[in-house]
Amino acid sequence: MALLRKVNQILVVLLLLMVCLLLHSSLLGASPRPKPADDRKSLGGGAGAARAPDVDNNVVPIIICASEERMGATMASINSISSNTHSNVFFYIVTLRDAVKLTRKYITKSKLKSIKYKILEFNPMVLKGKVKPDSARPDLLHPLNFVRFYLPLLDIHHKRVIYLDDDVIVQGDIKDLFDTKLKPGHAAAFSTDCDLPSTHEMVGTIGMQTTYMGFLDYRKQEVRDLGINPRECSFNPGVFVADIGEWKKQKITKQLEKWMEENFRQNIYSSAIAGGVATPPMLIVFHDKYTTLDPQWHVRHLGWSPDARYAESFLQEALLLHWNGPFKPWSYPAVHLDLWERWFVPDPSRKFSLVRPKSES
Numbered sequence: 001m002a003l004l005r006k007v008n009q010i011l012v013v014l015l016l017l018m019v020c021l022l023l024h025s026s027l028l029g030a031s032p033r034p035k036p037a038d039d040r041k042s043l044g045g046g047a048g049a050a051r052a053p054d055v056d057n058n059v060v061p062i063i064i065c066a067s068e069e070r071m072g073a074t075m076a077s078i079n080s081i082s083s084n085t086h087s088n089v090f091f092y093i094v095t096l097r098d099a100v101k102l103t104r105k106y107i108t109k110s111k112l113k114s115i116k117y118k119i120l121e122f123n124p125m126v127l128k129g130k131v132k133p134d135s136a137r138p139d140l141l142h143p144l145n146f147v148r149f150y151l152p153l154l155d156i157h158h159k160r161v162i163y164l165d166d167d168v169i170v171q172g173d174i175k176d177l178f179d180t181k182l183k184p185g186h187a188a189a190f191s192t193d194c195d196l197p198s199t200h201e202m203v204g205t206i207g208m209q210t211t212y213m214g215f216l217d218y219r220k221q222e223v224r225d226l227g228i229n230p231r232e233c234s235f236n237p238g239v240f241v242a243d244i245g246e247w248k249k250q251k252i253t254k255q256l257e258k259w260m261e262e263n264f265r266q267n268i269y270s271s272a273i274a275g276g277v278a279t280p281p282m283l284i285v286f287h288d289k290y291t292t293l294d295p296q297w298h299v300r301h302l303g304w305s306p307d308a309r310y311a312e313s314f315l316q317e318a319l320l321l322h323w324n325g326p327f328k329p330w331s332y333p334a335v336h337l338d339l340w341e342r343w344f345v346p347d348p349s350r351k352f353s354l355v356r357p358k359s360e361s
Contacts, residue, residue: 050116052156053090060085060178061158063092063151065122065144065166068099072330072344072352073166075106080169080343082115087175091117092156094147096124102349109348120154122147130260131277140276148237148278149256152248159245165238167303167328169340172296172319180241182291187246189291191298194233210234215280220268228287235290237282238324239298255285300324306333315339331355 053059062081066074078091095103103119106112124143133141147154148163162178164170170177180189193210209215213230216223247253259281263269269280299318302310303325315321321339323329329340332355344354 052118060089061161063163066095066103075345076343085173094120110345145278167323169321186291189241189293190235191293192233192235256281303327309335
């Protein structure tokens with residue numbers, strides 16, 4: 001009897017062990033396996049200090065490019081943005097593979113180390129057969145100049161983003177720009193070149209084009225067939241708010257690529273006319289299909305002349321300054337250097353340095 005009782009106890013223990021093993025196995029099977037990190041999605045593989053947010057929970061996502069030769073410009077822009085807002089800003093810094101380490105070091109070894117960011121690599125092969133070297137300013141043909149065409153293909157997950165050129169300084173709260181209300185059916189909001197009287201006056205003194213005539217070659221039938229009035233105001237694509245869902249719905253990237261390929265064959269917007277080849281496709285695709293930004297959120301043309309200056313009082317009120325043009329504030333000559341240089345972050349690797357007159361060095 002005692003032996004039978006002992007056998008029964010052993011059987012009960014074995015049964016309990018089997019039940020425990022089955023429960024443990026079941027729990028393991030129900031647990032989701034961690035997804036492997038994907039650093040090579042689409043056109044931008046990520047490698048940043050902070051995990052990119054998957055949803056837009058009060059995040060202001062900003063896309064900005066960082067070329068090796070203009071790294072200090074990008075960092076000044078980022079510094080101005082983060083210093084003038086209390087919002088949860090996340091920077092997607094797009095660069096080429098060779099500049100990833102430099103970008104990371106510039107951030108982690110400087111005052112910018114506390115920003116939230118992700119570095120994305122852009123694959124320039126996507127531009128093959130779409131861009132040819134015919135510009136008087138080679139910098140305008142840099143692969144990163146075309147990142148703005150491919151926003152939905154970057155490794156980002158947001159319904160709305162801000163795109164900024166690297167030669168801007170933000171003096172206002174970037175959240176206000178992000179909150180721009182886009183009209184139904186519009187994939188982006190830009191600044192028209194016919195907005196501010198002060199800008200008009202500046203443009204008149206430097207002879208810059210502000211109409212479609214200044215960007216498209218109306219001698220070409222393909223351009224005339226567009227039916228766009230050559231005297232219609234152009235817009236500047238160096239600062240814009242984009243609705244990614246609408247961008248995808250309208251296949252904006254495909255449309256832009258179509259006109260890039262057309263220009264590659266026909267030279268319909270020669271860079272000699274436009275001063276670059278990134279603006280004309282945007283002008284064509286977004287014609288009559290964009291929301292207009294508050295003019296104070298894109299005060300531009302600061303880089304079009306080494307002499308023509310805005311009134312200081314006007315610039316103090318501006319929310320965003322843009323040194324578009326050949327005369328950049330980290331180089332010399334240029335105007336309104338003090339407004340840019342106050343945000344400059346010295347390069348810890350000392351590869352990027354300011355160009356200044358000898359008397360100032």
